[in-house]
Amino acid sequence: MRRVNSAKPGLLSCGIAALLLAASGVTWGADASAPAASAPNPAAAAMAMAAKVQQEQAADKKKQDETERLRGFGADWESWSADNSVADTASLQRGLRDFVGYCRGCHALKYVRYSRMAADLQITLEQLQKFLLPAGGKPSDYVATPMPSADALTWFGKVPPDLSLMARERGPDYLYRLFTTYYVDPSRTTGANNLQLPGIAMPPVLSTLEGPKAAVFHTENGQQVFDHFVQLAPGSMSREEYQATVRDLVNFLDYAGEPTQVLRRSLGVKVVLFLLAFTALTYLLKREYWKNIH
DSSP states (O other): OOOOOTHHHHHHHHHHHHHHHHHTTOOOOSSTTSOSSOOOOHHHHHHHHHHHHHHHHHHHHHHHHHHHHHSOBOTTGGGOOOOOOTTOHHHHHHHHHHIIIIITTTOOEEEEEHHHHHHHTTOOHHHIIIIISOTTOOTTSEEOOSSOHHHHHHHHSSOOOOOSSHHHHHOHHHHHHHHHOEEEOTTSTTSEEESSSTTOOSOOTTHHHHOOEEEEEEEETTEEEEEEEEEOSOOSSOHHHHHHHHHHHHHHHHHHHOTTHHHHHHHHHHHHHHHHHHHHHHHHHHHHHTTTOO
16 A cells, blocks of 8 residues: 655745745734735825826917917907996006006107006005105196107107097906907018008007917908907917906096096996985975875
């Protein structure tokens, strides 16, 4: 009778167990129940996924901006509206800032005093003297331009108009469309033209904010008719930001045309309510006097 070696089954079992552990990614160690290799970190994986999503979103935004830049816009420019509100003090303050930075070099507000403007727009005397008043100026001065008329006539062919009453004369929507419809025109001395005011002498002073754009025309009944704008290069602002900036500037010019219009409208409502109440009392008094007369 042959004798069986009892050690061989044990070795075979150990070998099989080792193969199973190796296949499962677990190695022998001090604690055989725990894997030697560390498990993936959930936080790191989430951060990597978030970074990937952000990169994809940035790429999509860049592609969308490039598509928007090349795609035409502005076919409905004649319906563009300022939608401004002179009761918005923060908007008026921003508009004043932009007027001083971009417009006061050529245009004046000869009917507006610095002191009145500061009181209406909640600007302190210190801020007025530091940021708004020209050197040697007084709060009681009117808003003037430092450009001599002779120089303006030489440079632009005409003296830039005073803007005190421009919003009352043309309307806020007109001014809004004026600032948003400049386009590149190499035939002009200033290198730009305007849909709202063709042949405009004023250069596009806000072009660095908006970015240059070209106007595309088509022929209709033998005449050149505007079709759409094409953005040639981006400006320092997005289109929405630039439109908001123009609205603030137009809002300030609307205020400058009639600084008391907010008070006037408020008093107007009160006067109308008073007249309605007075009319009702007059009617009741009339009925009382005439009640016995047939």
